[in-house]
Amino acid sequence: MIAILDYGMGNVRSVLNAFDRLDAPSRLTADPEDVRQADRVVIPGVGAFGDAMAALRASGLAQAVRDAAAAGRPVLGVCLGMQLLASRSTEFGEHEGLDLIPGTVSLLETAPGLRIPHVGWNDLEVTGDDPVLEGLGAEPTFYYVHSYEFRPQDPRAVTGVTDYGGPVTACVTSGNVSGVQFHPEKSGEDGLTLLRNFVTC
Numbered sequence: 001m002i003a004i005l006d007y008g009m010g011n012v013r014s015v016l017n018a019f020d021r022l023d024a025p026s027r028l029t030a031d032p033e034d035v036r037q038a039d040r041v042v043i044p045g046v047g048a049f050g051d052a053m054a055a056l057r058a059s060g061l062a063q064a065v066r067d068a069a070a071a072g073r074p075v076l077g078v079c080l081g082m083q084l085l086a087s088r089s090t091e092f093g094e095h096e097g098l099d100l101i102p103g104t105v106s107l108l109e110t111a112p113g114l115r116i117p118h119v120g121w122n123d124l125e126v127t128g129d130d131p132v133l134e135g136l137g138a139e140p141t142f143y144y145v146h147s148y149e150f151r152p153q154d155p156r157a158v159t160g161v162t163d164y165g166g167p168v169t170a171c172v173t174s175g176n177v178s179g180v181q182f183h184p185e186k187s188g189e190d191g192l193t194l195l196r197n198f199v200t201c
Contacts, residue, residue: 075100142182
């Protein structure tokens with residue numbers, strides 16, 4: 001069973017619907033014990049880092065995710081969920097993250113004339129080994145909505161980048177924990193391929 005965290009940040013039902021399309025058993029949950037017992041865990045999210053971490057801590061889900069990761073369960077962070085994997089964020093102040101992949105989330109730096117937030121379809125360049133990125137082909141394309149970028153402490157944790165006035169972290173991985181800055185559930189066949197990989201990794 002895939003546990004999809006339901007903690008009040010963003011439209012989590014679209015993530016659930018994507019797994020339903022893959023016939024992958026999954027459910028939305030706000031119960032920490034569901035997360036600890038799940039085969040896999042997905043952290044979705046849209047919104048501010050600090051608010052999201054406050055909600056995860058208050059519900060007990062933050063520790064449950066750490067426990068699941070420590071037990072070797074595959075964990076996938078999506079959009080804001082990827083950023084929450086970091087150690088800290090500077091979005092609207094200083095906030096501690098889940099610290100599953102050491103690094104910092106900070107304001108997206110891009111070329112003059114490019115708007116922030118970065119919204120829309122962009123290609124993905126796979127730059128490292130990551131089981132969720134297998135079989136995507138030469139130029140996979142995904143849908144992004146974000147104003148902040150996750151910069152891992154170890155550059156080898158970056159497994160995919162997109163170009164938005166320069167390279168921007170799009171995918172990260174460390175052991176059984178992965179994250180994607182884009183929305184695979186809104187990214188057509190490439191997105192479904194990525195989620196299918198997560199189901200079987």
